[in-house]
Amino acid sequence: MKNTKKISVLVTILFLCVFLGGPVFAAKKPVVVYTSLETEETVEYLKLAEKELPDLDIKIIRLSTGELGARMLAERNNPQADLVWGWAVTNMEDFRDRGLLEKYKPKGWANIPDKFKDPNGYWAAIDLYMAAFVLNTEVMAKGNLPKPKGWNDLLNPVYEGKLIMPNPASSGTGFLQVASLLEMLDPDYAKKPVKKNTGWEFLEKLDKNMGQYIKSGSKPAKLTAAGEYAIGCSFAFVYSSLKKRGSPVEMVLPEEGAGYELEANALLKGAKHKREAKKFLDWAIGESAMREYAKFKLGVTLPGIPGPADLPQLETIKLAPMDFPWQATNRGEILVVWQDKFLR
Amino acid sequence: MNTSGKEAYGVSATSLLVDKYILTGVTILVAFLLVFFMLFPIYKILVLSFFKEGVLTSENFSLGNYIRYFGTPRIARSLYNSFYVSVVTMAVTTILAFFFAYALTRTTIRGKGFFNTVAFMPLIAPSIIQALALILLFGRNGLITAHLFKVDWSIYGAWGIVISEVLYCFPHALVILYTTLSAVDTRLDEAAESLGASALQVFWRVTVPSAKYGLLSAGALTFNLTITDFGNPVVIGGDYNVLATEIYAQVTNLYRFDLGATVSVILLVPSVAAFMVNYYVTRKSFALISGAARPFIRPSRPFRKWGFTIYCSLVSASIIMVFATVVMGSFVNVWPYDWSLTLKHYRFPSLGGYSAIWTSFWISLFVGFLGAFFTLIAGYIVEKKKPFGVQILYLLSVMPAAIPGLVLGLGYILAFNRPYFFFYGTPWIIVICVVIANFTLGTLSSISNIKNIDPSIEEAATSLGATSISTFVRLVFPLSRVAFFQNFVYFFMRCMTTISAVIFLVSATVHLAAIEIIWLDNDGWTASADAMSTCVIAIVLLMLGLLRLVMGKGSSHVMGGAGG
Amino acid sequence: MPKNLRLRDLTKVFGTLVAVSHVDLDVQEGEFVCFLGPSGCGKTTILRMITGFETPTSGEIMYDGKVINDLVPQKRDFGIVFQSYALFPNMTVLENIAFGLKMRRMPRDKITARVDEILNLIGLKDWRNNYPAQLSGGQQQRVALGRALAPNPSVLLLDEPLSALDAKIRVRLRAVIKRLQQELGITMVYVTHDQEEALAIADRVVVMEEGVFKQVGPPIEIYKNPQSGFVADFVGISNFFEGQHQDGIVRLKDTQFVVPQAQSLSDDAVILSIRPEKIDVLDPGKPGKDLQSSNIMNGKIEVVTFLGAVVRILVSSANGEVIVDMVEKDFEQRQLNRGDEVDMYFPPDAFVVYPLE
């Protein structure tokens, strides 16, 4: 029973700790950033941002493209974030139309080519990232599997169960892969309902070989690197980071044309720290930031900055014709059809 | 004798005046908190699922969402899938736990303390570590599947979910069955045996029927835990879609909050039903518990002893294997190729990283204190004070167990994301959500503790002039401090490990360790997810150890739990 | 002016159960009143109404001329001692006793003085820093007594304070309570189901049955003149005989008794009761001098029980079993054994007569 006093002292101390040790209010001004950039790169960019924007206290959350969108929608009456950084343009356009974005042309707006920014100033893209196949050379060799050149080769039955691709509903990478196929395989894609697109037939055949549809866009590459699958439909930059780490991987860009996506920044309507947000957005399309992006991305939107040395240069790559406005309008429909067809 | 001049000192009139209203005030406050933070979000979900745009008018009423749900085979299958894994898990877990409890209560095997401790280990870890471990062992590139047996088989899907849920639910079912079996008089068995019944007959005719309420209750709880769990299915389910993951997918992938709400309501139905079964059965089973239960057990025959020892060892080994795998996975360079040890996975490739662990820790402390405090008050009011309408308060207090964490979290977004709810987007919303989500067990354990306080102690205090507040502070609280600290640990543990309740609520300002685990795993940083899990486990263990140190032995034994 | 405690037409109903039914009582200041009755007859309920833990369904509780029905327990200034001691297990003896004083915001030095006073009174000075769990049952109950007395209550209410203790300590503590009551001159209301205890300790005994007062009076009066079969049966032990009464003679199955006081009854069917110690066992063949020969009955000793100073024998007779208490010395002299035939004498004035209900 003598413990009671001891305990109350302990409780008091604990509570004091909680209050004293809790968030110490810094002189820095907060800015709340939402991003879908890969965690790995974001960590690097943030190091730079903190150096170059010392008076900002950058609070950031990284969620997948879909999760981030859901969050912004849920919070539309009471926005928690000030800006979104590095988010797929397809979704950007959709959200612009839903009225969640606020016009802001950051400093350096003029330096970004027109095709990489919204004519009305709602968003500005910073980079382009590209669909790519990541192969595990060991698994390929062990299974004596031929090296694919493009999407069509993946239909080969030898790959049955050995492929993995992202779920387009949750992953931006997955979406751009599916969208690029729908656009490339059906010349009339824009004229008919999504359901009638002839590209679905290809995807249905591909489904037979697909081992799993997974939530994140980088995970197919990572699981492939870990030896769980032979080929992961993923994106280019994750390949180079895996390669650096010594995983037995190789990259193939589909010969039919690589789907790609622009990642853009925008100011959110109702931002509580507008001034700080603008400051961040200015920085985010500035040259130093762009140079940092270019260490990871195949291409950045500021002209004259070369991509990473270990990836092919952008000019040499055959790109799929990406129709972002069509994708934005039909994203929901594409996902519903895809889910109904391919999710078990 | 009348030297002390009693006229001069009386009980203060103001404190008595306050006393008159304090009980009503506190009761209303607790009830209000529960209504506001539990029923209001659920109400929002119901409205959103039944009314277009969530606007409550008669012309907006529509069953469209439900028609769409049941009309889309893929989505509708999530209901079947959920039932399938939950029923299988329920059956397997209940049977496994029953024999385990039987071995601990009815045989004289050695090492009971060890088996008991191991069995409760899953409670101290985030529920997904089962899934993480199973993938490392039985994944497509699993140590056992791909490297030991070189089979092209993987655990992703229904089986993965079932196995990880069995491991996760095991301690919860065990608590109930252990209590039931130790409460039933073993002389019943002996009496039957002396009447010439064979061991098998005794088992089927006497032991099992006498534990039937325990079995039902354990089954219902397991069903509820499985059907509401989000962490395991999302990690190991692969393409296998269950209700909880479907809610998440509808909301985050398709931005269909209305369908998410609809699936939530559909998930609420079985989970509330399981809760009711459990609630009803628990009340009944009190009648079966005879005071004459006897701790002494006859020495078991050797083959029986060995059989049960092997059985318990196997079950314990599976649980230890989960923990060992995850901890190992966090330290080896590249599982399962390069076994050299490294700390590199502890440099978390995430934005939260160690600050997430730190945040989790502080938030859990708050949850621990507030949860233990409010459940003690609720238990006290329900058990001792019984004001007008106490039944409502009781119902409100035990109801959270029926509400899946994910549904509660979704409800919070729908209900509280308004500028005037200042707590939204702060750590407080997480504190509140976790406290509410785990309110049931906290209240029940407070009640059972407060039951043991002799009612005349309080009356003695009152007659000596103590107000309700001083009675509570000076007597009820000190006398239930063991329960208080048990509840503290329970809430702390739940907050460190819970995923479903908070996944919608973490934000740019508040990162939590348990959610980081999911994200790390999502991004393919499995080893770092293992490392983060290891950190969480270490912190929970540290807290348990600290409490045991302060409280003396036997107080850190926290059992049971509800909610995913 | 003395401060009396009064119950006026007090009734308590739980649902359909009438726990206490229209009772009236005046307890004088400084009086020791004892409620006696079988378990479940409503004693505790009355006590709880007096303390304020139950609200009367109807009727009034008055203290010092004022109705206190709605007064909260804290304001009633009554001390309570429970059967279960109800000591605060998290506090030492000292803290337990000081509790009521602290609640009254008495200054610290006065509390110390008062606690010392109480500790002396209950004789537990050396135990002040012990926790209740370290004390024996008897000591715990003394602490409970001291704790209740510390704030100097105007009335002390005790609900079966001794029933949890063993016989020896019970008797000793009984004396302590009685002494305290007399020294302090405090009003005490004491509840018990033990008739011996009630008779030994109280100034006035209230015998209860099923929520009503059967008889109220001094112990001697209750014992000697039970006004009903229930009281006679409950208070002490009695032998009962059913019979037909006519002109001072009561006919039983097999014999008849002369009972002059039966004439005061108008009924024919009566019950006779007689205490075991009033019955004489006659020396064989030597009927006493001035005995009513009709009041002698013959029987056979069936059971012999030694109760210390008395020996209780159970005699079977043609009119049923009769319990007789003999002084141990007499019993020894006579050398009676099980199976012996004896003659018993029933003195006429020892009978109490009731109508057959």
Ligand SMILES: Nc1ncnc2c1ncn2[C@@H]1O[C@H](COP(=O)(O)OP(=O)(O)O)[C@@H](O)[C@H]1O
């Ligand atoms: N709170 C209550 N609710 C319902 N019935 C009660 C309550 N308290 C007492 N009773 C009933 O009233 C009767 C008298 O009880 P009580 O006063 O405790 O008897 P006693 O103290 O003489 O043994 C009993 O039948 C008891 O069951």
Ligand SMILES: [Mg+2]
């Ligand atoms: Mg009683």
